[in-house]
Amino acid sequence: MNDISNLEDTIKPKSDQLNADDLLTSTLNVTITGVRRGSADQPIIIDIAGHMPYKPCKTMRRMLIMVWGENGKQWVGRSMTLYNDPSVKWAGVAIGGIRISHVSDIKEQQSFMLTATRGKKQQHIVKPLIAEDHTQVINQFSQIQEQSERDSVWLTYSPAQQAAISAAFNQQQEG
Secondary structure, X not given: OOOOOOOHHHHOOOOOOOOHHHHOXXXXXXXXXXXXXXOOOOOEEEXXXXXOOEOOOHHHHHHHHHHHOOOHHHHOOOEEEEEEEOOOEEOOEEOOEEEEEEEOOOOOXXXXXXXXXXXEEEEEEEEEOOOOOOHHHHHHHHHOOOXXXXXHXXXXXXXXXXXXXXXXXXXXXXX
């Protein structure tokens, strides 16, 4: 508790979601573990491994639907890079907001002209994110039969590996 070698945790906002201020000092590569409906103001909640949920703005929702499709179930297990764009405006004031720079499961960079403000469009570019291949970890985990062993092995996996295993299991259940 008295370690002062990294004070980043002292500036994190108290919230139920990932905020632009959480990304002041770095970008964040995340793996999606779930997608669900939210409120009228924030209609999509994206659960991400190891972090608070991400509630994308309409512009980023449009971009995700354009690159990954409208079926949120298919987003689970995919990855993206989030960053703080300080030029994002709210009520005409630049306050910063979360943007997506890279996504997995696309072959080449894509560019979109999306609404920035009423009557104005802005270019948004998203690049391919080369996600880790978790095939070996998924195969190893699926071979474990005993639940207690599964539980102990699960704890040794990274959040990205856990998300990949969960996504593979969910696909198997749906298929």
